[in-house]
Each structure stands twice: as structure tokens, then as C-alpha cells.
Amino acid sequence: MAEITYREALNAAMCQEMDRDDSVFLLGEEVAEYDGAYKVSRGMLARYGDRRVVDSPISELGFAGLCVGAAMAGLRPICEFMTFNFSILALDQVINSAAKMLYMTNGQIPIPIVFRGPTGAALQLSAQHSQACETYYVHAPGVKLATPATPADAKGLLAAAIRDDDPVAVMEGELLYNVRGEVPDEEYVIPLGVADLKRSGDDVSIITHGKMVHVALQAARTLAREEIEADVLDLRSLRPLDADAILRTVAKTNRVVYLEEGWPYAGVGAQIVSLIQDEAFDDLDSPVLRVTQADVPMPYAKNLEQLAKPGVKAVVEACRKALYTAGTPA
Amino acid sequence: MAEITYREALNAAMCQEMDRDDSVFLLGEEVAEYDGAYKVSRGMLARYGDRRVVDSPISELGFAGLCVGAAMAGLRPICEFMTFNFSILALDQVINSAAKMLYMTNGQIPIPIVFRGPTGAALQLSAQHSQACETYYVHAPGVKLATPATPADAKGLLAAAIRDDDPVAVMEGELLYNVRGEVPDEEYVIPLGVADLKRSGDDVSIITHGKMVHVALQAARTLAREEIEADVLDLRSLRPLDADAILRTVAKTNRVVYLEEGWPYAGVGAQIVSLIQDEAFDDLDSPVLRVTQADVPMPYAKNLEQLAKPGVKAVVEACRKALYTAGTPA
């Protein structure tokens, strides 16, 4: 077990799978000669050659579709979007080709593809480059979605995604690439659909995914100073969704905050709220609260950006509110 | 007040607005010479000429973007998608250009555009042609969304959308085009953001939008035979969202079913549940239930399609369940 970065862990997962299966290849903008826009594929061109590590033109719709076509023929493409922001251009191929193909063909044509890249905001990249794209990928059935938060999860979930016979989006975080952590050296796969309790507490549940796990943990540390102990549940994959783990933490604390990076309307959190109130109605002592990006496009200016992003303070306040320690709920 | 079809009402709204404002024009596939794929623009080419009623190539991303560009320069385009299914190809221009433009420009460039066309399933059109697209249009702030269910609403809401200074998606229904109803002959505009109580009852609230309003009303009639009286609230616009009307009906009946045509995960209903449990937690006697399309791509076969669609029976059952008349909740 070595301490490596999240970036290196993703690289390790791709190499692990490319070593065991020749039908896996990596295609995307700048993945080969440039070693990846964020250097996630560093060294892979040298290791696997330009048959399997391929620089594409800036043609998101086209190269995503080409990868889906290759998957139709039985290959297992890893299609890198430089960021998921740009994948909106490719969404037709994701939804209308990748997600619906198996069903339309009555099970004849599985699409074992991975779409991966960073999602959400980094720092001051402004409106068009700072969008969390989860909603666009979970809404349609036929796609799975994983959101690793730590280096170990990055390796294990990406490996699982590559082995999965369905389209899996793996959403990473630009701000996570340098995060370090212990990662198993040996073959490592984390099954999709298993949430991870990243911290245990009895008073309130912070449920979240992806990059926001770190914000949740920081909030939990802050709350601990006030003797409020939070469960921090990292969903790890949004489809399949570990409903049991969600219901377990709700039953334990009876108070829940859902934290996500994206916008509120029809966000992932909305679905989690719907699930909880439907299946654990009597377990709730107060409404499930949500912390999201402000319902505005991401502004560039540092101060506005900070205001727009969901931060530790907002999570702490939401937890307090869930516990009624901030007075009566509005 | 004449009885006309939903299709004619949409046509009347466009003509009403094109008569009063030369900056309004209609562009899309087959809107001119062919009178519209669904004949919504019948006669408009003859009336306004090919400067203002324009057939486009099959280039959804391009013509949506061209319309946004024209709006940047101050025109007020009505951009018709033959169906919203095809607008997934154009989503980048909707989200990254139309929705974010005003914000990125600090208010310099409003985008007074209307995107319109049918959404959701008609009959046996199979997976790629039967998708309800609301989630893709409500998630990002910067766009408004109206979903007229009746001829009168079609005229009033489309007129309001054309006059609005922001991008407004108007989602129609292929199966609604022939629906007839009373529509004011004179200038008629229904403000966005005002839900309409299409039926009044004290026992349970069916909240819904668009085509599903008719399913809800039918379900309400069925329930009435068992002396269950349902409020049927038609949201009419999903952004702005008439939260007050939602909270009113919840306070009245304490039991709610949200009905929508689309898929469940991160659907509109998820957001409505989130809103209700957050703001009317103590008003709820039972969980808000949701009736949606089955979480599968739309199958072609008649029997499977019927199973996949949300229908009267499912709504009736959900209402009974909300009232505990179907036994204890699962």
C-alpha cells in the first residue's frame, strides 16, 4: 500500500485494466502525446503505443459516438472528456446511443464504455467551465455513474467501471487530482453500488458524493468541536445507488443534510430527498436539508465564486438547523 | 372565445406576437414550406414570408446557436425543435450560451429566445423518440420552462414566453395538438409562474404538469367514484415555479402525488418532493408519492409501452396509497 495521488490512482486503474484486457483503449483530447490535459494518462502512450492511447480532434460528439460504436463491436473504450463541461456536446451520443442501445437491441449490443474526466468547479474558471454534470448523467436509465472522492476509491471504482458491461460515467475532480492517500498496489476493484461511511457519528447524517466528501469531513470536524457528531456517507456511485446505506444512516441519526456541488433544481440531492421521505418517512425528525451550489451560473470573481460554491460553513449551518440548534426551521 | 385545438392556439400565439413585434421570427426544421412537421405553423409562411418563417437544415446545435446569436443582437427568435428529443444535440448552446450569457456579460446581453416543440412520448415511437426532456431544461439556472396542458394555456403561456426577456423553453405534447378547448380570441397572455388548479378536492393533491394534467384529471374522476376528491394542480411553468400554490394544496390535503411523464431519477418530481418536505414538513400526513415513467428507455411494443408510461391506474393507486386506503405504505 503506497501513498499516491488521486491522479496516479486513476492512471493505475487504467493500466491495471489495459494490462489484463487488450480490448480496453483510451481515447480523448490530449491523452497521448501531451500525457493528458491534467496528466492523468502520464506515460500511457509510451507504455501502450498509439494504437491504444489515442489523441482525438476536438469533436466531443464525434469521438464519444466513435467510442460507442467501437463498444458496439465489442471493444471497451475509455473515453476521456477533458472536462465533463464539454461532454454536453456529446450528450446525444451518451443518452440516445450508449444508454438506450442495449434496450433497443433487446440485449444484443451491450455498451461497455467508460466516460471519464473531471466535473464541477475548479478555481475561477467561470460559468462555462465550472458545471457539475451529474444530473445529465443520472437522469436517463442505461448509464451508471461513479464519483470517487479519494485515491483508493479512484483506483477501485474506475477499475470496476472499466470491467462493467454497461456505460459508466466516472466523474472526477480537478481539485482532487493532487490529493494523496493510501492505495492498494495490487489488483483493486471496488464494486459499484456500495456507499462508504467515511466518518461515523450519531447526531446528523451528511450524505454526499465526489469532491464534496472532503467538505463534508471538514464540516464534521467543525461540528465535532461543538460536540455534534456527524455520519459522513459517501455514496461513491450514484447509479447504482446504495439505498440501504442511506436508509441506515437516516435510521441512525434521523436528521440529514445532502451536500452536492451542482445546482439544486432536479439535482442528485432532490432524488435522495425523495427516496428518504418515501422510504424512511417516520425516521425523519426534521426535513432533509440540501446544500448546493447557488442557483446561478458560476461567476468568475473570487468573492462571488466562493459565495456560489457550497462550503463548509453552509454545511455546518445546515447540520445545526437540522438539529434545531439554529432555532426553528424556516 | 372560440373552441380551437391546442395546435391552433400555439399558432395563434405566435401570430399574435409576430404581429406586434417585427423582431420575432420562427426558425426550425419544416416550419415554413411544410407548415410544420406537426402543422403548428400552418399558414405562417404565407402570412409572414420567408424572412420571418424559416426552414432550417437538420442542424440542431447550429440553428439553436444561430438563434441564440440572433437574440444576442436583440432579435426574439422562436426556435422550433421538431421534437425536444432532438434538442439534446443542441443542449450545449442552450446551457452554455443561452442560459449563461446574461450572467457572464453582467447583464449586457439578454437572450429573449423561445425554444419550443413537443416533448415526451407519443405512440410507439420507441426509445430515441419518446423522451421527456424537462430535467435537461430546468437543471441549469438561466432558462425558464413552461408546459401548457390546454389550448388556452398554450396560447397564453407561449405568448408570455415570447415576450419574456429570458430564454424560455415551451414544451408541448404531440398527443395534445388535437385537443380542443375554449381559447380567448383577443390578445391573451398568461404570466409565467402561476399554477392553475384544474380541479378542486380536499382529500389528496395530484400535482403535475403538461400532458399529464389530462391523466391526473381522469384519475381524479375515477377517484371521485370512490368518494375521494382530488385537487389537481397544474404547475404550468416549472421555472418560475409556483411554490405558493404547491404549499397551498399540500396544506389543504396533506397528501400528495407528483405525476410526470419523465424518468424518476432527478426528475421534476424529485425537486417538488424536496420543496414540499422542506417547507411543509409538518403538513404531510404521508410521504409524497411519485408516479413517473418506468425507469427504462421507452420500448416500442404496444404492451410494454403502456406498462412503461405513467397512467391513470398508477395515479389512482398512488392516491389510494397516500390515503392509506391501500393498506400500510411499503
Added chain:
Amino acid sequence: MARANREMGAAVAGIEGPEAANGREPAAAAGLRGFSREELHGLLADMLLYRRFEEKAEEAYAIGRIGGFCHLHIGQEGLAAGAIGPLRGDDLVITAYREHTQAIAKGIAPRAVMAELYGRATGCSGGRGGSMHLFDTTVGFYGGHGIVGGQIPLGAGLAWAIRYRGGDQICICFMGDAAVNQGAFLESLNMSAVWRLPVIYVVENNGYGMGTAFARVSATEMEARSGAYGIPAHTVDGQDVLETYRFFEELAGRVRGGAGPQFVNAITYRFRGHSMSDPVSGTYRSREEVESQVEERDPVAILRERLMEAGLLTRGELEALDAEARAACEDAAEFADASPLPDPATLYDHVYAEINPHGRLFLDGRPGAPTGGRARVDGGGRHG
């Protein structure tokens, strides 16, 4: 594979060389060179089958047996026979939604196609796809796609996979004339050219995208569209099935040999409305135009007349072939009609190839929806 796709036999005596009857080769015979009588009859039989199949579908639609959108290929059969005919069984074909006869040409049985149109469990897509989504990977037919232009990148991807594995198959990717205005066309052709993929892009140029004449949405001729990527453009008369067959036979061989991607502008005409709900003629094209095309440019009639003129087909033979075609379509319809609807219990099958043992994949909480925690590996899965 269609019936025409058989070994090229010896050429027919009598139309072989300039030494034909009375020293002059008859005009009709000129186009027949290189085909055996058996092959010629095979091609005619194929096209008759396609024609009768579409007529049967039209009938079935009229009485409500077929639903949804249904786009007939009537008038364009020369392309199904002439472009797909010369392919190998392991070559791949992908196309749009006007694909009934193409599916048959590539080898899907008329029964399986008709049953799919009927939405039955015995259909080639199990009744889930319908008219626009016919599939059978065992014969290399990859659909059946409904988003205009959506199949173009997929076709490039199929060709990518061939190249990746070092195979010598090729892929034909069909599209309508209106599809070349989709951005996917640029992106796919460009990548195909850069990576020299073994793919032939074929425009079935019937002159119209629904009600829009190509010239109203393009400032150039079709042939101009592929040069931007350095892909050679070819034009072929799709109503002349023999020219088309020969052309594709030669071109497929070259692509198989490494010639790189090709672009074919195949001139044809749609004899019916865009789909079943559209009139045959209207504001966008006159009745006269359609009538003259039907009169002069019917690919079935052209081959039939040519064979008769050359003395290679008797009226009796023609009637026999046609009766065979009609019988096959009748049989297909009866088969479809007698076939069961898909089992309602299968509603949630094939959404995912792999049902993960943990977590919930379906979020609608409906009875019948597979719930999480249950390890259920679906039959469609090909996990190795």
C-alpha cells in the same frame, strides 16, 4: 446476406462481348456484362422481395398492425441490393431509420423484420425497437438509428474496431441526404480520414429530407461535402442496381485493401411520403415529379425491363419470382401476426447488461422493477 451475394458465376453467353447478336451489342445488354443469369435473377428477386415487403408493411400499418413512425424504402431498393449485396457476411452495416430492406439485404429474415415492425417478441429486436431500430449482430446489421446523423459516429466506431483488431472487414454507414448537415458528419468523416478507417459513407440521396429539398439547405452539390476531409467522393445511380452493385463490389474491395474511407453520393428517389403519416406529394414536391420518377426511375422496373429486353427474363419467370416474393412477405406477416407480444415481465430487462449485486439501479420503486442488493446477471451480458 441477400441472395444476390453469391459467388460470381460465369458471365451469360450472348451479352459477353462485342461479338453479340448481329455484331452490335444491344443497349440493354451493355449494362448486364459480368453478371450471370442466375445472379441477375437473384438481384431481381431481392428487389422484388424488398418492394413487396414494404408494400406489406404499408398495408399492415394501414390496419393498425404496425405503429409509430414507419419509413418505407420503396423506390430506393436498388441501394439495399446494390450496396449491401456485394458485402461479405462479416462486413458491418449501420444506417438510419428507413432500413427495413437494408436489414433484409444484410441477412435478417423477413419474418424477424416484420415481427419487429409488429412489436412482437420474435422480432429481430424483440419488439423493443420497432421500425426504426432493427438489429441483428449475428449478420452484421447494427441498426436502425433514429436521430438524424446519430449513426455516423457509430459507423466510424465500428470501423475503428475493425482496424483495432486488424480485421479485413469493412463497414458501410448509410445516411440520408439531410444528415450531411449534422455536425456529426464533419466530426466522423474527419476522424475517419485521419485514422484511415475502413468505412464507406453512403448518402441515399433521395433529394429530400422530409419536405426539404437538398438544394434549399445546401449551397453546394453533395459531392462537395467530403473533400474537406480528403475523402474521395463518388456518385452512383442508385436506381441502376447493376451499376450500383458493380460499383460497390469494386469499392468494397479497395477499402478492404486499405484505401481508407470513401464517400458515395447514391442518387435515388423516395416513391412514398416521408413516413406513413405524410402524403406522397405536397407543397415540397409535385405529383408530376413523383409520377415521372415512378414511371422512369423505378429500380425494380429498370432491371426487369432490361432483363426482358435482353431476353434473359420471361414473363413467366418474372411472375414466379414475384409470387415467391409475395409469398415470403405474406408468410412474414402471418408469422408476425401469430407471434406473441413481449412478456410484460421483461419490461426491465436489457436496460443494463450487468445488474450490479449492490445498490439500486432502478429508481422508480415500481413493483416489477428489479431492486438493489439482488445479484441478477442479465442474459444480455457478455462479461468475460
Added chain:
Amino acid sequence: MARANREMGAAVAGIEGPEAANGREPAAAAGLRGFSREELHGLLADMLLYRRFEEKAEEAYAIGRIGGFCHLHIGQEGLAAGAIGPLRGDDLVITAYREHTQAIAKGIAPRAVMAELYGRATGCSGGRGGSMHLFDTTVGFYGGHGIVGGQIPLGAGLAWAIRYRGGDQICICFMGDAAVNQGAFLESLNMSAVWRLPVIYVVENNGYGMGTAFARVSATEMEARSGAYGIPAHTVDGQDVLETYRFFEELAGRVRGGAGPQFVNAITYRFRGHSMSDPVSGTYRSREEVESQVEERDPVAILRERLMEAGLLTRGELEALDAEARAACEDAAEFADASPLPDPATLYDHVYAEINPHGRLFLDGRPGAPTGGRARVDGGGRHG
């Protein structure tokens, strides 16, 4: 408008005709014909301003005053001066994210551009846009777009609006060489050609899209890309600002006169990394390549040397012009630095131009978010 965009004055004596000093026209002077000394100095001053501005931005980025992505135009200034210079004030320009100097060229004050890079309320986009999203409609500068190719349909739309209103303005739509591989390129050029829109598409062909040489993602030369739509292609040396200026002056006139859309392949080179976080050279281009371009193909140096050789610029004059440029940039930076951040209370402003009196537009329920039911008509609204 940049300073070069002034009335064309009388040509400079001494470089006017073949009767130049000692009967032979000096090589350097040949390229100067048609420009007055004042104009030449104006162009040089413009380019010096652009260069110094970008250097200042580079400095400010290094010390954390500017954040996010920041793409410098250093090496490509000839295009800002030469393509935008000849435009009228009411012509429109739209471009991608490498647009600082283009914004200045079209008439946004360096102060407003720098303040935007600093994310300040006084920036041309109020600090909301940043480096990639500069806008000022009062001078006809329509941004500043970050999705590669996203501005191409928008540019067609601006031109559409011109034509719709019967105006005689034109629109220049810039893009990088990599953007021509986006489907939006096909769709926009095709529509522009069909509708004969008054738009000039200009590729700033610096040879690379990030780390990818154009030849690695295209099987053809850039000039081949517009013929598919019947749009004339032109090539211009963007490092020669005088050639560029003359070329665009002429072409803009023709488009204004109804010549229809045009495509310009402007050859240039990026002297810095793709953005501030990328090295100048690396695996994709050698240090030697960059050095030789900087040495031989610097558009500022080329004009400067040419003017000096022709005796139209003294070292003193050059120093004065450069000092002026530096001072303007220094001033811009000081202005930006002294400017306030946007008011946090404005976070929710300009999401919508029209806050509907009914219903809720914002769903985050945060304190500060405008709630529904409150009629608040935003200043940005232009409701007539």
C-alpha cells in the same frame, strides 16, 4: 475601434511609387504602400499595446492577481490589429477565449479588460466573466466564449440579425484551428452559405490546439475546409499586419457589399504556452521551433523593422510609442488593482433579465436568493 482604424490619409511620400530613392523601391517599403506614416505608427502602437498588455497580464497572473484560465495572444497580435482594425465601429466581433487583445482592438479600454481579468466590478463583464468572457456590446464586442467552437453558430446568428434588419454591418467570427473539427463549424458555415450571411470566419491558425498539431487531427489543409459549403477560402499571413490589414479592409468591403460569407485561414503562431499553466514548449513542439518563430515571425518586430528600414520610424519614436503602451498597461493594472470586487449582494443579479412577478425562479432557498412573488425587474432587462 483600435487606433489604426482611422481615415486612410494620404500615402507617405517616398514609398509611393517606383520613382523611389535611386529608382528602385526598397523591399521594406513595398509592403507599406497605401499606408500613411501616421497609420503605420498607429498600427505599431496598437500592437505594442497588445503585447505589453499581455505581458502585464502574465505578470499579474504570476502573482495571483488573475485566476482561472488565462490564454495569452502573444505572437498573434497582428490579427487583432489587422483584422479588427479595418472594421467599422458598428461591425460585430465574436471570438473564443484567447481574446484580450481582440477586445481592446474592438474598442474596450485596457482598464476595463484588465479589471475583468482581475475579477473586479469595473471589468467589462463586471468581474463575472473573467479572461475567457470579455464583452462590451457598446463597441460591438460579443465575447469571449469558452466552449471550443461554441461561438461559431453565435457568430452566424449575429450576422443573421444584421441581414434580418437590412443593416450593412458585418460580423467577424474568430476561431482557433482546432475549432474547425467541431460539428458546429459545418452547421454554421452551411447555414451561412445558404442564407448568404455577412460573416467572415477567421481561423487564427497558430498550428496547434493545445498540444495537438493541426496535421495530427486533419487529413487536409485548412483551406480545404470551407469549400464543402461553397464558401471561398483565403489565406493571409497574420504575422504581416499590413498585409492582414489590407486584406481584411478589402474583404470586409466585399462582404458589406453582399459577397456572402468568407473563410480566412490566417497563419500565425502562439509564442507562449496554451494557457498560463502550460509550458511554452514540450512534447508537442520543440524549443527550437518556438525560438525560430519568435526570432523570425514576431508580428511586432516585423512591422518595427520594416518601418525602421524604410526610414519611417526612429529609435526615439519607437521608444516613445513603447513607453506609451507600457504606461497604458501599467495604468490598467493599477486601475484594476484599485477597483472593488463585485458586491456580494449581486450574486443573483443577471441570472434572469426579467424576474417574473409570480413563482420562484431560484430553487436553492438560500438567504440572499430572490424569492418568488416579488416583482423585481432587473436593470439588465430590455423589455420593450
